[in-house]
Amino acid sequence: MIRFDYGMCGTRRVLTMSSNKELIVRPLQENERYTAISHTWGDTRNSIEGIGWDVPSWISCLTCKALVEAYNSVWIDSLCIKQFDEEDVKMQIKEMHNIYRSAQGVVVVLVGNYSAQLSALRRTAQLLINLEMVEECTLSSSDCLYVKILEEMRDAVVIAREMPWFRRVWTLQEAILSVELTFVGFNENSVLQTDVTTIDELTKFTRIWDEMSDASDAFFDINDYEGNIWLAGSRHPCSQDIIDTNSIVVDVGNIMHSIKPLNLRWYKDLTGKDAKTTLEHTTDTVFRQLGSNKRECQRLHDLVYGICALFDISLTVDYNKKFEDVFLEALQQLVKQGVFVLPERPQPIHGYTWLPNLEHIDLRDVWRTVRDWDFYHNVKNEGTNIFAKGNLVQMRQPHVFRSSMKSVADALKAIVPFVPIKKDFDVSCFDPSALTITCVVLWMYKNHGRNDMQAIDVESLIYLILCGHMQLKILQDLHLVATDFAPHGIHSARQINYILECCDLVWSVESVYRNVLYLHYSDAILVLKKKMGLVLYNAPSPVQASNTYGVFYKRMKFSKVHGITSNVLAQNSDGIWDNHGRALFWYISRWDILESKVLVGTVHSLAC
Numbered sequence: 001m002i003r004f005d006y007g008m009c010g011t012r013r014v015l016t017m018s019s020n021k022e023l024i025v026r027p028l029q030e031n032e033r034y035t036a037i038s039h040t041w042g043d044t045r046n047s048i049e050g051i052g053w054d055v056p057s058w059i060s061c062l063t064c065k066a067l068v069e070a071y072n073s074v075w076i077d078s079l080c081i082k083q084f085d086e087e088d089v090k091m092q093i094k095e096m097h098n099i100y101r102s103a104q105g106v107v108v109v110l111v112g113n114y115s116a117q118l119s120a121l122r123r124t125a126q127l128l129i130n131l132e133m134v135e136e137c138t139l140s141s142s143d144c145l146y147v148k149i150l151e152e153m154r155d156a157v158v159i160a161r162e163m164p165w166f167r168r169v170w171t172l173q174e175a176i177l178s179v180e181l182t183f184v185g186f187n188e189n190s191v192l193q194t195d196v197t198t199i200d201e202l203t204k205f206t207r208i209w210d211e212m213s214d215a216s217d218a219f220f221d222i223n224d225y226e227g228n229i230w231l232a233g234s235r236h237p238c239s240q241d242i243i244d245t246n247s248i249v250v251d252v253g254n255i256m257h258s259i260k261p262l263n264l265r266w267y268k269d270l271t272g273k274d275a276k277t278t279l280e281h282t283t284d285t286v287f288r289q290l291g292s293n294k295r296e297c298q299r300l301h302d303l304v305y306g307i308c309a310l311f312d313i314s315l316t317v318d319y320n321k322k323f324e325d326v327f328l329e330a331l332q333q334l335v336k337q338g339v340f341v342l343p344e345r346p347q348p349i350h351g352y353t354w355l356p357n358l359e360h361i362d363l364r365d366v367w368r369t370v371r372d373w374d375f376y377h378n379v380k381n382e383g384t385n386i387f388a389k390g391n392l393v394q395m396r397q398p399h400v401f402r403s404s405m406k407s408v409a410d411a412l413k414a415i416v417p418f419v420p421i422k423k424d425f426d427v428s429c430f431d432p433s434a435l436t437i438t439c440v441v442l443w444m445y446k447n448h449g450r451n452d453m454q455a456i457d458v459e460s461l462i463y464l465i466l467c468g469h470m471q472l473k474i475l476q477d478l479h480l481v482a483t484d485f486a487p488h489g490i491h492s493a494r495q496i497n498y499i500l501e502c503c504d505l506v507w508s509v510e511s512v513y514r515n516v517l518y519l520h521y522s523d524a525i526l527v528l529k530k531k532m533g534l535v536l537y538n539a540p541s542p543v544q545a546s547n548t549y550g551v552f553y554k555r556m557k558f559s560k561v562h563g564i565t566s567n568v569l570a571q572n573s574d575g576i577w578d579n580h581g582r583a584l585f586w587y588i589s590r591w592d593i594l595e596s597k598v599l600v601g602t603v604h605s606l607a608c
Contacts, residue, residue: 125204173309
């Protein structure tokens, strides 16, 4: 039985033992040291005599006594927070980060079949090492050692990925903020098992993963492992028709990435440039955990409340608020701190700068839509205004051509097969905008990676189209030959996608099938200012044309540049530059491109 002496609302309390060996929850005394317990709730039941609420199934008088005997005074949320008092719960949630930061140490109680799960994790790490040492063979066989290792790894990750502590939202900040982290568990007789694993062992697993793959440099999506050196489906013939290698890569990656927060140092422990760099790394890691790794929580709001402490976000805990309002308010405070978060594929929303539109996405995926985008830097707010500094090329009153991405892809499919037979294609069946964009795509593809291209090449093409495209000879004017398309095969759908990738109109990490789907829901937009610049980009179909466009990018201050990956901005009537998405900018000029400060939004509008 446990005796409760809660004291005043919001008081920090600990579970300890009285002089007569009685378990008691009481207010923390001045200068008293305590250990915080980190755990997952999971299944709950009323297993403590004398209380009126359920607690995690692992908690009993026996386990509580074992923890107190080992660590003296301990803090456990399910006992030290008045679960029946809504006001106390709100106050304690707001102080949760301080509770873990102030503790002399944090003890993680692993539950369930943790022994088997840790064994499976250790086995997975060893199999990664074994996999790297296997030589390739030329025969497709289910007896191949490579396949056998993959099959064993597949079975191991099924067990390893069930570790609940590495999948919960609230344990994320507990892992990052803790001064010292110890892992324990209880056996079937409720006997405490100490040091069931260690930080060193767990971080060793992630180092093995990073050495085996390019996962540490992967994009925000957990599935982006194209550079993975052990993706056997593409490098080992035996695995292609026998086992789904990609799903194993994703499962192992999810497990390893869920452990990575243990490597983080909290940015507030550092100063100056180190603090800023660490903050950016923490931001990226946390967004990855909540987005791609999809950490779990019982209440949707905890996707925000569970990380507030990591970024000094001060919110009043209110589960009655709309989640969208809570999320946008958190983003507003991140912007004020200079942590500028952008949607990966933004939908321009007037007044919301580059913040994501939450209307058409699963709210559990909101953190997947935002990240610290590399093409923007030195983002600061001055009063209610948000500015970004970067290299900006403005194009006022440019020529703007627009066509659906599907039309452009269809035109490429029709034109490319004529290249090997050296026969020009009849262009009369295409409207001028679609034909113009298709020719620019082919011109960019032809000049991809070259330093000797001339702007007049594409300008003359566009002139021919606008002045009567019947005169256009595509193969002749673009100097297209069969060898331009040899690497991917003349008739393959992959060839068309590769051409579009060279113009940054589709992403190479996406499969052919997903790319084809994507083309139906976007437009290709060409912006041209004679003798100044040309930019081709894809954008959501509802995006409207603008009178003033800008190409915004980092680094590269040259008088003559081309093929720069950048972002396209369009200035709206309020002078705010809306982000229209990523593009490959082809630019030729005799003038230097200087760094500019542009208005990208207003702070007060973020939570509207």
